[in-house]
Amino acid sequence: MLAMNYRGPFRVRVDQKPYPEILHPGDAIVRVTRSCICGSDLHLYHGLVPDTRVGSTFGHEFIGVVEEIGSSVEKVKVGDTVLVPFNIACGKCAFCKQELYGNCHESNPEATAVGWIFGYSHTAGGFDGGQAEYVRVPYADVGPTVIPDWMDPDDAVLLTDVVPTGYQAAEMGGIKKGDTVVVFGAGPVGIMAAKSSWLFGAARVIVIDHLEYRLDFVRKYAQCEAYNFKSLEDPVLFLKKTTDWLGADVCIDAVGGDAAGSAMQTITGRKLMLQAGSATALHWAINSVKKGGIVSIVGVYGPTDNLVPIGNVVNKGITIRANQASVKRLLPRLIEHIKEGRLNPKEIISHRVPLEEAADAYHIFSAKLDNCIKPILIPPSARV
């Protein structure tokens, strides 16, 4: 079968790989019909995540058709069209039982600080992902969800990560009616966080980024204010001034370790890798939120250390809330939002690329070419 094949930082290709096998009675094999490239895949692509092995297949946002099931699988059957949450969860450990499906303890042997994510390095479980024609899906009775007949598959594939991550970013912000919310990053997750903030009753939503085409998009799509930090002398000072000199009620870091905006952070975090990515967005979030405010983090950082003003967290009495999205917990509510037209995820898809051209798709997304917001890969069998 065809599968994306990581060869090193900034190098991927599509090769033939063996068809995946059922290795556990709870497994299913899914024929992929759509697979996204996620902004967090770019951290892998840029070589920032330790234990990213050559030969790995990325891809944690995908939907497809169940082709085979293991002997104990009961909730999905061959022929079902399913969306597969990006995090793999057993449903039995103490964390899954409490709906922390992003923190399962029975799926990633390689690290205790990370749950298991499809196609996201051995630090996140060492499992081939969905940027392929077929993929092995463990715990098929827990994560995979049959896509309702009425749902557009483009909406469904974005429910595997982008929508729940953006929504949970707003949820973790503990937004109260009337709050001012600042979202750092106008990538797909930031766009969804801005859109979702209104559902929680925000009175003002501000997005900060440096790519004009994305700022234009988020202004229209999420009906919010959007500013280019390159045109602001000091984004933190700007945010203080525009919030009556107090700071925002809630700040959301939807960027993570690939952030631009600070030469020191870029050099130490992205170029020299002396810290686990560039923490510029988190730095700004901590300094832009009000005293007693909440900083919600969904941006992805590596597992080592980052330079952030932790003293300001203490002195301002800031609460930090963060986690990988608990996709399975959020799906019923998000499906309802899409059905009622409150969320319309598929509008953020900017590029549809044949799986065979994954190398070009990665470069377009990474280099922000052709006004790229969200690329999806289509395997050959889904194009007929």
Next chain:
Amino acid sequence: MDTTEKDFSHINGWGIDADPENEPTYPIKKYTGDDHKRINWERPPLQPATVEVLHSNERPNLSAVFGTASPPKGLSGAIRRYAFKYSESSYGHWLPLLLADRVNVVEGIVDDLKQGHVPNIFAEKGWAAEWKYNRKAVLQKAATAAIVTFVVLVSLNKKKK
């Protein structure tokens, strides 16, 4: 802010998920007390380990299910085995893994060549897209490289004389 003065009717679903109980101290988990049972939950059936799978020394065993892609091998594999002697809290774990990743890139090229495949680095880096969407930058880089090469060659030639 007093939201009663503002009209949000243009935003479909405004405030529909507002939850006064969603305070920072209110965890986004359905608390069951299972934390206190520690690791004594009923484990799923265990996947047989048919390839080498490294596991964090912060857990006693493999998880019930695990990935089998790209088992450790070669020099990079030896470095990874060394890294897993250290906890996730230690640089001794993460820095060798980053080193192993870089060594693995060279191993990947050697493996390609052994199999008679010369990797097309330009295609793997997506330069076709760069040429299509960012041609000016490609030409600028090519011109810069040509000028630098020319200057270096001329200076080397002068030294020889």
